[in-house]
Amino acid sequence: MKAPWLLILGGLAALALGVGVSITLTYGLVFVGLLGGLAYALGVSGLSQRKWVALPAFALGLLAPFVLIFGLHSVLLQRGGQVEHCTVTSKEEHPFTKYPGVDYVLACPSGEVELDRDWNDRLKTGQADVLTGPPLLPDWADSTRWNLLLVTSVPGAMTLLVPVAWLLRKQP
Template sequence: MIREPNDEPVPKRTAWLLIAGGLGGVAAGTALSITLTTGFLFIGFLGGLACAIGVTGLAEHKWIALPAFLLGAAAPFLLTFGGHSVLMQRIGHVEHCTVTHTQEHPFNKHPSVDYTLVCPSTTVELDRNWDERLNIMEADVLIGEPLQPVFADQTRWNLLLVTSVPLAMILLIPVARALRKVP
């Protein structure tokens, strides 16, 4: 998408469609990743890249491509993992759960342990890295429908960090629009 000075400009309509579709893809991929499974993160990632291509085409300047692609690639990941953590801090509640089944995977490339926990409100399946496995057969779990449950002791994200990258991604659009008008 890096353009040469003699190239035809990207039509505004195409650039705006890429931006709108990209932002929609980021929103849909993030929402599905938080509620269903992180496999939908790929949709958000593709949306972020489409938005970056649209911003670069709208601006018609080479230098905006790097920040657009960095923000487009980072936004889905921050919104999915950080957004999930922030939402669980706000709407989730802690339940003390008992481990009923474990399945260890010590010889995988990334060793882990899968746990089945029985909580007062539901049964939960979670996994942990091998080095962070539970020492006792009990754990505190953050549960908040419709979000995926997590262990309560996992790292907490900051709302400012989570919202800053997508906000910068959106603020790059008026900058690109202003750059298109500059000869």
């Protein structure tokens, strides 16, 4: 009975680490959050010992890292970030790659920012608005905004699933 609790707590800790590092340093650590979500799902499934709990546990475990990393980043920038008017200093176009895009280097009042865009959404002018809010990674001011309710409902559902799984465990 100890292993499921260790998986749940370790998974939540890895998820928190992956989310925290990914919204401040690099999106490359989404993998750490994904491993944490899967460990959480294995722990909840093991705690319950019922097969039907595995589906919502794994759905939340796989969904949580992406919603929390990209959604929490967007919500935090939306609530606490500042819009800066920046000038494009250089761009590197990649029109013939598998995923065409453009890498931009922008000069902003707070410093130099590197961002990328899809080829179809590339900038038409040499100016752009960027949301900044250290220590968060900057983002385009016109990008899609996430809803705070969606972002907070995922950890809420994860938290509520643990006592449900514990109450539904098989009794010897």
